[in-house]
Amino acid sequence: MFGLFGSRLPIDEDELEFQLASFKWLQRQFGAIVDTPLILPTPEYFPSIESNRRVGARQLFDDVRRAAAMEDWPCELEAGESDRPIDAGNAHLLRHEGPNSPCGTFRIEDGLAGRHAVITYNPEMEHDQTGLVATFAHELGHYLMATSPGDPPGGWDLHELHTDLAAVYLGFGIFMANSARSFSQFQDGNYSGWSARTQGYLGEGALVTATAIYQRLAGRDPSDAAPYLKDYLRKDLRKSGSALSKRFPDMAAAVEAIDLAEYGCD
Numbered sequence: 001m002f003g004l005f006g007s008r009l010p011i012d013e014d015e016l017e018f019q020l021a022s023f024k025w026l027q028r029q030f031g032a033i034v035d036t037p038l039i040l041p042t043p044e045y046f047p048s049i050e051s052n053r054r055v056g057a058r059q060l061f062d063d064v065r066r067a068a069a070m071e072d073w074p075c076e077l078e079a080g081e082s083d084r085p086i087d088a089g090n091a092h093l094l095r096h097e098g099p100n101s102p103c104g105t106f107r108i109e110d111g112l113a114g115r116h117a118v119i120t121y122n123p124e125m126e127h128d129q130t131g132l133v134a135t136f137a138h139e140l141g142h143y144l145m146a147t148s149p150g151d152p153p154g155g156w157d158l159h160e161l162h163t164d165l166a167a168v169y170l171g172f173g174i175f176m177a178n179s180a181r182s183f184s185q186f187q188d189g190n191y192s193g194w195s196a197r198t199q200g201y202l203g204e205g206a207l208v209t210a211t212a213i214y215q216r217l218a219g220r221d222p223s224d225a226a227p228y229l230k231d232y233l234r235k236d237l238r239k240s241g242s243a244l245s246k247r248f249p250d251m252a253a254a255v256e257a258i259d260l261a262e263y264g265c266d
Contacts, residue, residue, distance in 0.1 A: 009243045010205030010236045019210055021153040021258045022165045023217065025265060029148045030169070033217040039067045039171040040228055041130070049129070057126055061119075064136040068170045073117070073143060080105055080120030104135040106142035117143045134172065134179040141166030153263030160201040165210055173211030174228045180204045205236050212240040216251035 009016060027033060039045050045067045048059040058077060065071045081101040105120045119139040125132045141163040145152065152162045167176050180203060202210070208229070212222035222241035226234045248254035 008239055009209055010239060011209050015206060016209070017258070018153065018161075018263075019165065019206070019213060020255050021260060021263050021265075022162055023169065023210075023213060024255045024258050025150075025153050025162075025260060025263075026166060026169045027217075027255070028260075029150065030144060033169065033214060034219070036218060037171055038173065038211075038215060038218070038220065038225060040174065041133075046133075055129075057121055057123075057132060060129060060132055061121075061136050064133055064140065064172075068137065068140050068172075070140055070143070070170075074114065075117045075119060075143065078118060078120045079123045082123045103131065104139045106139045106146075108146060117146075119143075128179070130175055131179040134167070134175040137167040137170060137172035137175060138163055141170060144170070151265060153260060153265055155264055164202040164207065168207065168210040168214050171214075173207060173214055174225050176202075177204055177207040177211060177233055178228075178230055180207055204233060208233055208236040209240045209244075212237060212244055213251065213255075215241075216244060216248075217255065 011019075023033075037045075043049065046060070046063045048055045048063050057079070061077050062071070065073070065075070101122050101124070102120075103122050103125060107118050109116060109118050119136070121132060121135055125135065142159075144166055145159065145163060152159060164176060167173075211225055215222040215224060222237060222244070226237055229237060244251065
């Protein structure tokens with residue numbers, strides 16, 4: 001039904017409906033998006049960076065948990081697998097390509113202290129604070145969704161897509177969008193070259209759109225996120241904000257109008 005309005009969003013109609021259904025489900029399961037903040041890369045949300053520009057993963061993880069209001073959820077943080085560059089005849093031409101190690105993982109364990117989560121992160125990401133924040137937000141999204149008694153839209157086979165949206169629901173849309181695609185150079189002893197990484201499961205346009213929906217549900221202008229996004233993503237944010245405003249003057253009503261039964265939800 002949404003196709004009648006000539007969408008100019010950076011996502012197609014099926015993905016838009018999926019996002020609206022997912023936000024409806026997330027709000028039903030974990031509470032409405034009302035006063036929840038948009039997490040910004042500022043000392044207000046990351047005090048450890050204010051006192052020490054180069055912070056460790058543990059300090060950053062604690063900041064993310066606090067910003068997500070999940071600091072009291074039992075959780076351990078562990079270093080996971082690192083990326084390894086491919087071998088090459090000439091070190092100066094070495095490129096880091098092929099599959100990267102996971103940015104992070106999530107699991108539930110039972111221990112002496114009771115049931116708790118274990119989140120891992122790729123140590124190679126410690127130089128990329130934005131990517132590391134997005135990783136932690138995604139894994140905390142897993143933790144949040146693990147507490148749900150009901151199936152998400154489309155079932156648990158799609159849970160990684162929902163988890164990216166859960167990270168946006170927790171307020172981390174800026175970090176998710178900025179880290180969805182990255183390119184960097186590296187130097188490791190005699191080895192140097194470049195590294196390309198895609199992170200998460202939704203693309204940049206989808207995450208920018210999700211952030212605009214989140215802002216509208218919170219009663220805020222999506223453009224508030226613009227100063228903190230990569231330059232080329234600001235155009236997608238403007239397009240998303242404008243299209244959503246024209247098509248859904250009342251975003252909360254538009255989300256509520258979604259029939260979750262069509263997505264297999266109770």
